[in-house]
Amino acid sequence: MNFGIGILAGALGALVGLGGGVVMIPMLTGWLGFSQHRAQGTSLLALMFTGLAGAAAYGANRSVDWTAAVLLALPALLTAWVGARSCNRLPERSLRRLFSAFLIAISALMLLKPFLHPVTGAVSVGFKAGVLAATGLITGFLSGLLGIGGGAVMIAAMVLILGYGQHPAQGSALVAMVPVAAVGAWCYRGFGRADAGVLKGLVPGILLGAAGGAQLAHLFPDAGLRIVFVAVLAGTGLHGLRAKAGESSCQASGGRPE
Numbered sequence: 001m002n003f004g005i006g007i008l009a010g011a012l013g014a015l016v017g018l019g020g021g022v023v024m025i026p027m028l029t030g031w032l033g034f035s036q037h038r039a040q041g042t043s044l045l046a047l048m049f050t051g052l053a054g055a056a057a058y059g060a061n062r063s064v065d066w067t068a069a070v071l072l073a074l075p076a077l078l079t080a081w082v083g084a085r086s087c088n089r090l091p092e093r094s095l096r097r098l099f100s101a102f103l104i105a106i107s108a109l110m111l112l113k114p115f116l117h118p119v120t121g122a123v124s125v126g127f128k129a130g131v132l133a134a135t136g137l138i139t140g141f142l143s144g145l146l147g148i149g150g151g152a153v154m155i156a157a158m159v160l161i162l163g164y165g166q167h168p169a170q171g172s173a174l175v176a177m178v179p180v181a182a183v184g185a186w187c188y189r190g191f192g193r194a195d196a197g198v199l200k201g202l203v204p205g206i207l208l209g210a211a212g213g214a215q216l217a218h219l220f221p222d223a224g225l226r227i228v229f230v231a232v233l234a235g236t237g238l239h240g241l242r243a244k245a246g247e248s249s250c251q252a253s254g255g256r257p258e
């Protein structure tokens with residue numbers, strides 16, 4: 001079961017540049033019975049491997065802006081632990097609904113891409129760096145809070161504001177999420193909210209799925225890949241809003257896995 005989850009999460013995560021957390025978390029809660037908190041911490045552990053495998057494949061296809069990845073990652077490292085500590089105070093149901101609403105909101109924004117006009121051509125390099133740094137700060141917090149790599153926010157900002165193509169935006173996001181996921185995972189482990197034991201099954205599947213998903217992404221045209229991205233986010237978000245969750249929080253359970 002863990003190997004199968006790893007393949008699906010790795011393939012879809014690399015295909016749409018999200019690292020797999022948005023699909024891994026619902027599978028861990030629905031198939032393995034993890035709490036939302038425990039699933040998020042475990043997802044961050046696994047996302048380090050998804051990001052590495054996906055980034056290597058996107059890099060081989062010259063679909064990574066390495067400067068942008070650094071500008072996204074460094075600020076995110078500063079806020080990831082804040083988000084993880086905030087997660088520790090939220091009840092299960094609130095956290096799951098917030099996670100689902102976040103995915104639906106990002107997918108709706110991405111649907112507006114054809115009607116928006118990026119500002120890249122009229123701005124300075126400094127403005128571009130500022131947008132990436134601000135995105136990184138927001139992404140780090142959301143990554144720690146929701147247990148995701150933050151690719152959804154990074155990709156949306158790069159595509160909608162800075163005019164990046166879908167492929168380089170996804171590749172750059174996968175690179176940036178590796179250190180961010182590491183910081184978030186370290187925080188969740190401190191709260192006892194990450195299960196490293198399942199990685200033995202997850203990681204081989206993740207590496208295999210991510211390598212294939214990243215290669216598959218380059219067979220899609222930019223618009224087609226964006227549609228897949230939106231479909232994965234919206235479908236996962238709607239599923240999460242329908243699901244039921246308990247009211248327990250990490251703080252209430254003393255930081256122990258349920």
